[in-house]
Amino acid sequence: MTLRLQLRDYRLTTAEILYRLPDHPALLQTYIWQNMDMAPSFPELRRFLDFWTRSLDGRLHSVRVAQQARLAVPSVRHAGAWLTIH
Template sequence: MSRRDFIVQLEGRRLTTAQIHYYRPDAPSLLQLFVWQEYDLAPDFPVLFEFLEHWRREIEAALHSVCISHEGMIRPTKWRAVDGVIDIR
């Protein structure tokens, strides 16, 4: 994890993933997917909505839907026991 990532988490931002489904004008019958990730503040998601506004203004693709996933809190990495022995020689 980079220093910036840790600092923004301490400020209350959490990793947010958005699946953006869209149509391109040259292929209107083909639904396409773009995955976006950034640290953002729930429940308002100002960074995501700024990106979506940029998309509406600058990208020639019609938005179909946006699915948002958000990690809630900082916590230690999860460890799990592995049953077995790895022999390194």
């Protein structure tokens, strides 16, 4: 399913959502959302944020979005160090 979405230009999208706590509006809380979505319109993220504003009490402060590159080849790296903690 993921490959099929990637072929349609969907990519793994992560959004860091900052919102105000309903009982303490001066405090901000973080929520991390992750799903397959398509830039630049982000229909899945917009659907989620619409649900948030309709259904949840925490007022949105800001949203920061990052996306994975298109069809990236998986990479393997060797560990630079091996540590043992007793």
